[in-house]
Amino acid sequence: GCVTCLDYDEHYILTFPNGYGRQVNTLFGIFILNALSILTVPWIELGGECSINCSKTGYNASIVFHTKPFYGGKKHRITAEIFSPNDKKPFCSIEGEWNGVMYAKYTTGENAVFIDTKKMPTIKKKVRKLEDQEDFESRCLWKDVTYNLKIRDIDAATAAKH
16 A cells, blocks of 8 residues: 655555454354354454555564464554664564554663554544546445445345455
8 A cells, every 4th residue: 555644745655464354263162153053253353464664764664463373362463663764673663452552662762652542533534425436446446345235235245346
């Protein structure tokens, strides 16, 4: 993806993690599913390595979304390292939960809250009306899939996806 910060004339190229639909995470859960056909509450999990690079400044970040281990562990964990231009060692390391609090550790010895996503305000998206969008813009392209998912018509959503 590409993100442009107009106020700073900076362009960031970024990659995205994989998304996984998860449901059962214990042997007991698998046994229950097989024996009784009871479904647990599903969740979306992100996993894999990503990067963010700014060609103007040379700053870049390496990010890892950690999947939950089969036994124990936490969901939604993230670690990251932020690099100055031409440096091989990060000046900042980040860890925490991508949907919660992330903490920063700087090479200066300073530790701080990097971001608390629970305290961030929700910002309404600004998008053009469907009739003003090009054929291959996301909302226009996927409108039939989205509509059919909203009305729970999976067959029609699948057909629209094809």
